[in-house]
Amino acid sequence: MDQTVAVVGFAQAPNRPSAGTTSGVETLVPVFRQALEAAGLDRREVGFWCSGSSDYLAGRAFSFVNAVDAIGAFPPICESHVEMDAAWAFYEAYVKILAGEAETALVYGFGKSSAGQLRRVLALQLDPYVTAPLWPDSVSIAALQARFALDAGLVTERAMAEVAARSRADAATNPYAQVSGAAEIDELLAEPYIADPLRRHDCAPVSDGAAALVLAAGDRARELRERPAWITGVAHRIDPQALGERDLTTVPSATAAAEAAGLPDDLDLIELHAPFTHQELLLRTALGLGERVRISPSGGALTGNPMFSAGLARIGAAAERVMSGEVRKAAGHATSGPALQQNLICVLEAES
Amino acid sequence: MYTALSAPLVIGFDYTRSLGPVLGRFMTGLRDRRVLGSRTADGRIHVPPLEYDPATHAPVTELVDVQPTGTVAGWTWTDRPLDGQPLDRPFGWALIRLDGADTALLHAVDAGSRDRMRTGMRVRIRWAAERTGNIRDIECFEPGVGQAPEQEIGGDPVTIMTAPIRLAYTHTTSDEESRYLRALAEGRLLGQRCPVCRKVYVPPRVCPADGVPTEEEVTVRDHGTVTTFCVVNVPFAGQRLEPPYVVAQILLDGADIPIPHLILGLPADQVRMGMRVAAVWRDRETWTYTPENIAHFRPLDEPDAPYESYEDHL
CATH class of the missing domain: 3.40.47.10 (Thiolase/Chalcone synthase)
Incomplete structure (x- = not known):
């Protein structure tokens, strides 16, 4: 190692x-x-x-x-x-x-x-010639991605709500979380859209x-x-900037980063930086995460998403579980840019 | 304990962007009610155009016309549009594949209500009345197909676009800065002493040498010494004084870090390092939470301070 x-x-x-x-x-x-x-x-x-x-x-x-x-x-x-x-x-x-x-x-x-x-400020990270002058906000862009995933049958609004409910329940033991507590799926699904098909619970605070x-x-x-x-692998990759050039239902840069970082099959847990519920579902597929992998036990970005430190905090939260002796193999993931454009994977392991 | 002070802060600036050969032709086309896509080596047509082929990395040179009609590939709905967005009433955002193109363009759809939005819906461009060679020459899309308006050739090629940026913030001070600003509103200059190096910072700040918050409050005098200065000769936008005038670093008596301010009351060429100066406060009725409560500093009838007294503060 x-x-x-x-x-x-x-x-x-x-x-x-x-x-x-x-x-x-x-x-x-x-x-x-x-x-x-x-x-x-x-x-x-x-x-x-x-x-x-x-x-x-x-x-x-x-x-x-x-x-x-x-x-x-x-x-x-x-x-x-x-x-x-x-x-x-x-x-x-x-x-x-x-x-x-x-x-x-x-x-x-x-x-x-x-x-x-914030959602308006983030328009400035988009292509400055043909996209940013329209001021498309970050929540609307995530909603477009969610629509593609729904239309393709890759996610459902119920599966998205389940991600929110699990994240909030996990955050109950995280003193740093901003949002936590029990949530009923049907109650979440009864809430109005804030950017169809995203509801409040689908979006990081x-x-x-x-x-x-x-x-x-x-x-x-x-x-x-x-x-x-121990850091046994780190890699980051990026997808094209133009939203219309990408298949928004896949995350090739996350898949490529995981492969380059050597994301192991016997991973115990991964902290995902997914500021929107559907993005966790897309990342699980892109990274090939099996059922035994514990996903974001901190509650993840959906329960607290401080810009410019939330990705680092995913690596830190994963590292703490290794340093405490709780798990042997963990990973932290970070994303940047619109709709999971750029992705970083860090694999962390205990001394063998 | 005081609550922190906060104030609105609006930032505005216009980016001027050179467009280059591909985007220049694309924007010129929009001005003339044409939409151009770029053709890459694999034969695909990209709208918006790509400047370089992602597979071969060669510059893209071939631009072709596509239709002003298209199909919604994916959409969302905005009930409360934000500043600067294409429409000020509820609208749909959509990725739209124009007829003849292989990729999708992001824009707004003026559908009237969410119920009319769906994946696969047919839309057409609504052109802006005034067009300058900008993505906003497309005012938005609207449901339907219908007749395309005639293209009109509108003059010289577009080579530059302007992108206005307006951002609104709430600026919030730290507790220490708040105390400093509240003291200023009472005509006092307040510093704080670092518990490690004992230096007094005006305004108070986390000690940059020791990385610890300052704690002990110290009132400093509104008299001080010019440590260094510059003569402003260059006019600039928003300038309030007629050049030449002097901006100096002034080490207030009792402080360990100088503050910047104006020196008036003598010709610019007579200002010197070590000169002793005093604050000239504005009328008390106008005081608020700002160092502008001090209009400027004026010379004192005192001997200059020796260099050794401020050499560590330059």
């Missing part, structure tokens, strides 16, 4: 409908402290810092530079940033360690999704939040943590 890089610590802020300042700094300070405590690492020992965020989310220029205040960047640090979910910052940090340029890394994502009208994950190389990981979550 590859024991080159491991996850040795994770922390997140509670997912809230509206929390904190638009800067993110105040939210990040306790998250950094908790993640470093979990890893048994001092902030000055971190070799590389990498973040995921977007200025469009809260309308603040250079918000990622501002966020560096939370690190205490003196003496100067080695730092980088991606304008994507921090799962992709995680990928950069992983490669940095593989390349021997750092021994430890702290990866973080943050964002105040509630500062603007708008969440403010942040997350941080600590990585360490080989022996350093063993020093820091009794049971590091």
